Amino acid sequence: MRVLLNIIWLVFGGLWLALGYFVAGLICFVLIITIPFGIASFRIGVYALWPFGKTTVDKPTAGTASLIGNVIWIIVAGIWLALGHVLTALAMAVTIIGIPLAIANLKMIPISLMPLGKDIVPIDSRPSYT
Template sequence: MKFLGNLIWLLFGGIVTSIEYLISSLLLMVTIIGIPFGLQTLKLALLALWPFGSKVTDNGNSGGCLRLIMNIIWIFLGGIWICLTHLGFGLLLCITIIGIPFGRQHFKMAALALAPFGKNIQ
């Protein structure tokens, strides 16, 4: 079922979303300051490519205070808008019974988009 869900996800927007995150990641990595943020959008690109069966886990206390500061900067630089977009799509998809699994994947991406520093995708 995970393979079928991922295949449907890819056909109906997963590839486009992943490419958009990949392009934004490359644009962020042009500058030295943008490299950490570009790495976080790469996480989102990977999750957007194959969300069913993927888990977002916390690193624990790796990074400490720096992780908190980077997440706050991320939120102000656009993370809140990415999160709200995924929440909106998730709510829209959850209106129908068929869309609930896909809406849940958007909710997973929204949580990662809000605070990606200190998170891993498995």
């Protein structure tokens, strides 16, 4: 079922969403100081290509630098990305088939707001940091 949902997701918005994250990542790589944001953008882009079967977890080693980077990210890009995910989720939720896609879009909001200090892992292999 995950493969089918991922294929539908890819066709109805996932590809364009991922391309947007990849372009943003390339721009961040050009502006040397924003390379960590570029890496985070590429991680989210890969997640946006094939989101079903994956989840996000906090990195236990994330510290103050991640917090400061996330504050900068929210101000510069996070709010707009989250708003885009909400609007896309509303459009996808119009049909019954689109409801799981809308839920996946809403699931991406926390990582689009604060990508630093997070890992994207398969659901079956969630690490336990206890």
